[in-house]
Amino acid sequence: GPEIGVASTKAFTGQVTVLTLLALSVGQLRGAIDDATLHEVLAALDKIPETIEEALKVDPEVKKLSRIFSYAHNFLYLGRGYNYPTALEGALKLKEISYIHAEGYPAAEMKHGPIALIDHDMPSVIIAPSDSLYDKIISNVQQVKSRGGAVVAIVSKGNKAMNDIADFCIEIPEVPECLTPLVASIPLQLLAYYIAVNKGKDVDQPRNLAKSVTVE
Numbered sequence: 737g738p739e740i741g742v743a744s745t746k747a748f749t750g751q752v753t754v755l756t757l758l759a760l761s762v763g764q765l766r767g768a769i770d771d772a773t774l775h776e777v778l779a780a781l782d783k784i785p786e787t788i789e790e791a792l793k794v795d796p797e798v799k800k801l802s803r804i805f806s807y808a809h810n811f812l813y814l815g816r817g818y819n820y821p822t823a824l825e826g827a828l829k830l831k832e833i834s835y836i837h838a839e840g841y842p843a844a845e846m847k848h849g850p851i852a853l854i855d856h857d858m859p860s861v862i863i864a865p866s867d868s869l870y871d872k873i874i875s876n877v878q879q880v881k882s883r884g885g886a887v888v889a890i891v892s893k894g895n896k897a898m899n900d901i902a903d904f905c906i907e908i909p910e911v912p913e914c915l916t917p918l919v920a921s922i923p924l925q926l927l928a929y930y931i932a933v934n935k936g937k938d939v940d941q942p943r944n945l946a947k948s949v950t951v952e
Contacts, residue, residue, distance in 0.1 A: 740940050740941065741939075741940045742832075742940065742941055742942055742945045742946065743829055743832045743833050743928075743939070743942060743945070745921065745922070745925045748825045748917075748921055749918050749921060752821075752917050752918055753781070753784070753918065756777070756781065756914060756915065757781075759914075760774060760777060760778065776912055777912050777914060777915065780911050780912050780915055781915060784911075784915070784918055784919075787909045787911060787918075787919055788918070788919065788922055790909045791908050791909055791919050791922040791923065792922060792926075794906050794907065794908075794922075794923050794926070795926055797906060798906060798923050798926040798927050798930060799926070799930045801888065801904055801906070801927065801930075802927055802930035802931045802933075802934055803930075803934060804904075805859055805886075805888075805927075805931060806834075806931050806934040806935055808836060808857065808858070808859055809836060809837065809857070810836070810837045810838070810839075810853065810857070810858045811827065811830055811836060811837070811838040811839070811858070811859055811860070811861060812838075812839055812841065812850055812853065812854065812858060812859070812860040812861070812880075812885075813826045813827040813830075813838060813839065813840040813841065813860070813861045813862075813863075813924075814840075814841055814842075814843040814846060814850075814860060814861070814862045814863070814873075814876055815840070815842070815843055815862070815863040815873075815920075816842065816843045816844060816863075816869040816872060816873055816876075817867070817868070817869050817913070818867075818913060818914055818916055818917055819863040819865070819916055819917060819920060820840070820842045820843070821917060822863050822916070822917040822920045822921055822924070823840040823841065823842075823843075823861075823863055824840035825840070825917075825921055825924065826838075826840065826861060826863075826921065826924030826925075826927070826928070827839055827840035828840070829924065829925055829928040829929075830924075830927070830928040830931065832928075832942050832945060833928055833929065833932040833937060833939045833942045834928060834931045834932040834935055834937055835935075835937065835942075835943075836931065843862070843872070843873055843876045844872070846876055846879065847879075851879065851883070854880055854883045854884070854885040855883065855884055855885065856884045856885070856886075858885060859885065859886040859887070859888060860880045860885050860886070860887050860888070861887075861888045861889075861890070861924065861927070862876060862877055862880070862887055862888070862889050862890070862902070863889075863890045863916075863920050863924075864877065864889045864890060864891050864898060864902075865890070865891065865892045865908065865910070865913075865916045865920065866891070866892035866895055866910065867913040867916065868913060874898075874901065877889060877898070877901050877902055878901060881901060881902075886903045886904075887901070887902040887903050887904070888902065888903065888904045888905075888906065888927075889901075889902035889904070889905045889906070890905075890906050890908060890920050890923055890924070891905050891906070891907055891908070892907065892908065892909075892910045893907040893908060893909055893910055894907070894910075895907070906923045908920055908922070908923065
């Protein structure tokens with residue numbers, strides 16, 4: 737049938753996939769990426785459909801979690817490196833379909849503004865896969881917790897250490913660092929979806945939005 741959903745997952749994941757392929761191609765031409773890394777990323781990219789199927793298994797967990805946070809009026813999304821755009825995407829989808837104000841922010845700059853907003857009523861979603869910036873993102877989690885904020889952490893599968901710090905952990909399959917946005921965006925989309933449903937909003941046709949922008 738006709739596609740009517742306005743807030744789509746494929747818009748983000750499609751762009752990330754295409755830009756990843758472009759970056760790999762340019763990197764190969766410039767000799768900036770070795771063959772082993774190139775083949776590792778391409779193999780992981782080839783398996784992304786199956787990896788996302790695995791990531792979707794958190795659906796019941798996210799659905800349950802969404803009931804806890806449907807009350808919120810503000811959300812903060814934090815990510816570092818590749819996952820700063822993932823934080824922006826998660827915040828965008830929440831505001832688009834649930835009408836909750838949400839702000840995506842680079843975690844490294846949290847102390848330059850958003851930290852002033854953190855309290856018991858403002859939950860934070862922190863993208864924290866086991867990558868090269870993991871130790872730094874842990875610091876962000878601790879800073880939010882020390883100020884009374886609730887933390888939902890998106891972590892790599894098997895990472896149980898974060899359970900001792902964050903309030904809630906959602907596990908995603910482990911992939912090469914540059915592909916984590918493709919997988920981490922899935923539970924963020926689900927969270928936005930279920931919060932909107934809990935609030936009785938029309939998730940397919942959010943107010944004031946159109947499927948395609950025809951005027952500037």
